[in-house]
Amino acid sequence: MKKERKYDDMTSAAGIKLKPFYTQTDIPQKHRNFVDSAPGQAPYHRGSHETGYRTKPWRIFQLSGYGKPEDENERIKFLLKNGETGFIMEHDRNTADHCYNVDHPEVLARREDVGLTGAVMQSVRDTAICLDGLPIGTSFGHAGGAVVQHAPFALAAYWTVANRLGYDLRKIAGTGQSDFNLTYLGCITKQQIPTKAGLRLNADIIEFCGKEMPRWVPVSIAGYNGADSGLTPDQELGSLFANAVEYLDEIKKRNSIPLELAAKGCGGVSFRASIRIFEEAAKMRAARLMWGELLSKRYDITEPKIANLRIHCVTAGSKMTYQQPLNNIVRGTLMALSAVLGGVQSLGVSGYDEALSIPSEHAHQMSVRIQQILQEETQLTAVTDPLGGSFYVETLTAELVEKSWEFYEEIQEQGGYLACLDSGWLHTKAAENQHREFMALEQGDQKLVGVTSAMEDISPFEVEGFMGTDDAFDVALNRLNTVKKERHESSATRCLKELEKVCLSENVNIMPAMMDAVAAEVTLGEIGDVFREAFGDWDVPIQL
Amino acid sequence: MFLEKLLAIGMFPYNSEASNTMEQKRILMAKTGLDGHWRGPTIVARALRDAGYEVIMIGMATGEEILRACVDEDVDLVGLNIGGHINVALRAIEAIKKERQSVPIFAGGTITPASARELNALGVEVYPPGSSLTDIVEAADRLTQRKQA
Numbered sequence: 001m002k003k004e005r006k007y008d009d010m011t012s013a014a015g016i017k018l019k020p021f022y023t024q025t026d027i028p029q030k031h032r033n034f035v036d037s038a039p040g041q042a043p044y045h046r047g048s049h050e051t052g053y054r055t056k057p058w059r060i061f062q063l064s065g066y067g068k069p070e071d072e073n074e075r076i077k078f079l080l081k082n083g084e085t086g087f088i089m090e091h092d093r094n095t096a097d098h099c100y101n102v103d104h105p106e107v108l109a110r111r112e113d114v115g116l117t118g119a120v121m122q123s124v125r126d127t128a129i130c131l132d133g134l135p136i137g138t139s140f141g142h143a144g145g146a147v148v149q150h151a152p153f154a155l156a157a158y159w160t161v162a163n164r165l166g167y168d169l170r171k172i173a174g175t176g177q178s179d180f181n182l183t184y185l186g187c188i189t190k191q192q193i194p195t196k197a198g199l200r201l202n203a204d205i206i207e208f209c210g211k212e213m214p215r216w217v218p219v220s221i222a223g224y225n226g227a228d229s230g231l232t233p234d235q236e237l238g239s240l241f242a243n244a245v246e247y248l249d250e251i252k253k254r255n256s257i258p259l260e261l262a263a264k265g266c267g268g269v270s271f272r273a274s275i276r277i278f279e280e281a282a283k284m285r286a287a288r289l290m291w292g293e294l295l296s297k298r299y300d301i302t303e304p305k306i307a308n309l310r311i312h313c314v315t316a317g318s319k320m321t322y323q324q325p326l327n328n329i330v331r332g333t334l335m336a337l338s339a340v341l342g343g344v345q346s347l348g349v350s351g352y353d354e355a356l357s358i359p360s361e362h363a364h365q366m367s368v369r370i371q372q373i374l375q376e377e378t379q380l381t382a383v384t385d386p387l388g389g390s391f392y393v394e395t396l397t398a399e400l401v402e403k404s405w406e407f408y409e410e411i412q413e414q415g416g417y418l419a420c421l422d423s424g425w426l427h428t429k430a431a432e433n434q435h436r437e438f439m440a441l442e443q444g445d446q447k448l449v450g451v452t453s454a455m456e457d458i459s460p461f462e463v464e465g466f467m468g469t470d471d472a473f474d475v476a477l478n479r480l481n482t483v484k485k486e487r488h489e490s491s492a493t494r495c496l497k498e499l500e501k502v503c504l505s506e507n508v509n510i511m512p513a514m515m516d517a518v519a520a521e522v523t524l525g526e527i528g529d530v531f532r533e534a535f536g537d538w539d540v541p542i543q544l
Numbered sequence: 545m546f547l548e549k550l551l552a553i554g555m556f557p558y559n560s561e562a563s564n565t566m567e568q569k570r571i572l573m574a575k576t577g578l579d580g581h582w583r584g585p586t587i588v589a590r591a592l593r594d595a596g597y598e599v600i601m602i603g604m605a606t607g608e609e610i611l612r613a614c615v616d617e618d619v620d621l622v623g624l625n626i627g628g629h630i631n632v633a634l635r636a637i638e639a640i641k642k643e644r645q646s647v648p649i650f651a652g653g654t655i656t657p658a659s660a661r662e663l664n665a666l667g668v669e670v671y672p673p674g675s676s677l678t679d680i681v682e683a684a685d686r687l688t689q690r691k692q693a
Contacts, residue, residue: 093578093579093580094577094578094579097578097579097580098578106578106604106606107578109606109607109608109632110576110577110578110606110632112629112631112632113577113578113579113628113629113631113632116628116629117579117627117628186580186582187579187580187581187582188580188582189578189580190578190603190604228583229582229583230583318583321673321674322654322672322673322674323674355654355672355673355674356654356655356656356657357628357654357656358628431586431590434583434586434587435587435590438587438591438677441676442676442677442678448674451674452676462657464656464657464658465654465656465657465658467628467629467656543601544575544582544585544586544601544603544604
């Protein structure tokens with residue numbers, strides 16, 4: 001049964017009722033005082049700095065990688081040659097997310113899947129192959145380690161290789177993500193350390209970077225992973241800041257580094273840029289305003305360089321369709337536009353073949369080209385915060401801020417962000433929204449071009465999907481056996497024992513022991529075994 | 545809850561009133577890969593449950609585990625969520641065809657057109673991203689030959 005869409009019944013994804021037009025009086029009184037502020041100044045919603053993209057274009061930053069480390073290296077070089085301005089190392093999810101080596105029974109049973117979602121990197125030797133010739137010193141590098149339990153290994157391996165190549169760790173810039181939304185909400189793995197242990201690892205990384213690596217973004221909270229799992233824009237914002245205070249409170253409790261350093265470290269976040277352009281742009285503006293407010297109110301931090309949030313965005317993978325995939329080039333462009341209008345610092349555009357596979361070379365190139373067209377041809381970069389002062393966008397920004405703080409408070413009432421993951425409360429919220437989204441499509445309330453409407457397609461261009469290489473498993477198994485045979489066994493054993501001891505102690509930072517273990521060529525699966533032994537498994541609160 | 549509201553106003557195509565009068569069939573759902581994209585399988589599982597099916601979710605499972613659950617749970621249909629390579633699915637399909645020939649199988653996920661054709665040739669229906677939930681429930685009805693109780 002199809003329903004006629006009523007002209008006066010339109011709400012945003014966050015459930016904000018939209019008026020047909022806006023005037024000045026719609027802007028809430030409190031926010032009206034902010035409208036005339038300059039970018040780079042409190043309350044920050046207007047952008048990171050006055051000259052914006054004129055002096056610092058956003059970073060073109062694409063998820064990339066598959067197969068053997070050398071396949072990934074080649075793809076990253078391809079992207080850099082095509083104009084990417086940072087690089088991301090994806091690790092094979094079968095092994096990395098679980099901290100399994102390829103000879104683990106769960107992986108052996110799926111050997112053909114190995115390498116399909118990132119390169120297999122089980123030891124520092126693999127990471128060295130992947131990083132060969134990459135611009136570690138001049139570019140912003142993403143070491144991988146998106147899943148919490150994998151991050152310490154991925155980071156330690158990257159840093160060890162960088163160090164061996166002669167780079168000063170105090171000078172290199174990059175991130176590793178280590179995201180709770182991905183790990184415990186969006187992409188739940190077969191085995192994962194509990195959230196409490198995850199918090200400890202992330203705080204260790206923040207602390208370590210605070211002391212040793214001032215230019216590194218130690219963890220990057222990814223609203224994206226909440227949003228693409230079903231959280232609405234206000235929930236994406238509210239949960240992201242609820243997550244951030246878990247980290248900052250922990251660091252404050254430890255009192256081992258200045259809280260400002262931790263706040264700066266946590267202030268590099270990522271969001272999903274979805275298709276409702278003005279709401280998404282307003283979301284980025286709201287995020288900056290909220291971060292400034294949070295740091296000032298809760299931690300008394302007001303220094304603009306810290307209180308001004310830095311945002312990476314990825315366009316919504318789930319909005320990309322399997323049907324008529326070339327339409328996704330348009331969707332990618334529009335979603336990228338929403339991010340740019342929102343003033344983000346870094347952007348990845350999902351491939352037009354996203355619903356079929358990981359990106360082919362051509363899809364990857366298109367994602368870069370979309371961004372280059374936006375940067376070079378449209379003059380979008382000329383004026384900072386072009387939506388500033390719009391009655392509509394300012395109102396939407398203010399309403400999003402209010403709704404997001406409400407969701408943040410709801411999370412606190414549930415015992416905080418970690419408690420909401422452990423209880424499944426956040427999962428239920430996400431699932432309800434996801435169901436609502438699907439029902440809207442099913443009922444015809446929301447159209448999806450090429451899928452629920454306009455289904456005819458005369459394109460002669462067949463998108464087949466990209467299946468990577470077929471030797472990733474065999475090569476990884478060989479290399480695993482080789483590294484175990486060739487490494488200095490007693491050092492490896494000693495380092496692994498030390499790591500175990502540190503994991504079991506509660507107040508020693510894990511990263512120095514992890515760096516030693518990685519340098520001694522201890523492998524990913526061995527580290528995973530230590531974690532599982534020391535921390536146990538997370539009790540997944542929902543049925544999968 | 546939104547679903548209950550939909551049911552109350554009778555908008556839902558497979559509402560529980562209808563499903564109460566249907567015989568109860570059992571569907572096993574499994575994810576063949578180790579990468580945790582759950583959006584598709586959880587939404588499909590919910591649609592099938594709402595349509596009156598008993599859905600047994602076993603999460604990430606190997607070909608062998610899928611066969612074992614299929615036998616132990618005595619299901620009427622198997623749903624496989626596949627992300628990328630179809631080899632684990634092929635092992636499950638082969639094993640089920642051998643041990644439980646009468647149990648039909650359907651699949652969803654990020655499956656390339658070429659792999660979908662391969663699965664189709666084995667008699668496995670494929671529902672890629674963008675498939676309608678109504679179509680998926682109808683397929684389950686057809687494959688399990690579900691009738692009015």
